[in-house]
Amino acid sequence: MGWLESRKNLAGSACGVAGAGLALAGAGGAWWPLVVVGLYGAGALIAPPERVPVPPFDPGEELGALRADFARLREYLAEVELPSPAAGTLAELAELYGALLAPGWVARALATEPDAVHALARGIRQDVPECVDAYHRTRWWDRMSPGGEAPEQHLERQLAALREEAGRLTAGLHEVEARRQQTHTAYLEERGRS
Structure with missing residues (x-):
C-alpha cells in the first residue's frame, strides 16, 4: 500500500499516462506498450526518494x-x-x-x-x-x-x-x-x- 502512495509510483504513473497520451496521438506506433512502460520506469527513477521523518524528541x-x-x-x-x-x-x-x-x-x-x-x-x-x-x-x-x-x-x-x-x-x-x-x-x- 505504501508503494501506491509513494513519490516514485506517482511520478512513474504520471509519466506512464503521458506515454499513453503519446500512444493515442500515434507517436508510439506498434511499440506503444514499451513507450508507456519505459516512461513509467523513467518517472519512477527520477522521482526523489521518500523523506524519512525526523523522530520527535521531547x-x-x-x-x-x-x-x-x-x-x-x-x-x-x-x-x-x-x-x-x-x-x-x-x-x-x-x-x-x-x-x-x-x-x-x-x-x-x-x-x-x-x-x-x-x-x-x-x-x-x-x-x-x-x-x-x-x-x-x-x-x-x-x-x-x-x-x-x-x-x-x-x-x-x-x-x-x-x-x-x-x-x-x-x-x-x-x-x-x-x-x-x-x-x-x-x-x-x-x-x-x-
Whole structure:
C-alpha cells in the first residue's frame, strides 16, 4: 500500500499516462506498450526518494531524567559531611539547580536551550559528585601526610566556580526571556502604529 502512495509510483504513473497520451496521438506506433512502460520506469527513477521523518524528541524527557539524577544527588549530599562554608555554597548551588529543574515555565525555557541543559546535566551528574568525592578522598590522605594545601580550600574554590557557572546559566536564560519580552513589546508598538 505504501508503494501506491509513494513519490516514485506517482511520478512513474504520471509519466506512464503521458506515454499513453503519446500512444493515442500515434507517436508510439506498434511499440506503444514499451513507450508507456519505459516512461513509467523513467518517472519512477527520477522521482526523489521518500523523506524519512525526523523522530520527535521531547526535551522534557531529558529534564525528567535530570530531575531523577538530581534527587539521587541530593540523597548522596545529605549523607556526606562537608565543612561549613562549602556546605553553604553547596546548599545555594543545589537550591539553584532545584529551581531550574522545577516543573513549570522555567524548566520549559531551559529545555529550549540544549547548551544550558548540557551544562546543568554535567554539573549534577559529574562535577558536584566529583568535587565532594575528591574532597573526602583527599582529606583521608591529608590525615596520613599533613602539611599540604587543605582539601577544604579546593572544595570551596570548586563549588564557587560551579556556583558562578550556574549563575551565568541563569543569567543567559534570563537574557533570552528579556529579549523575548522586548521583541513582543516592539511588535505590539509597531502593530499599534499600523
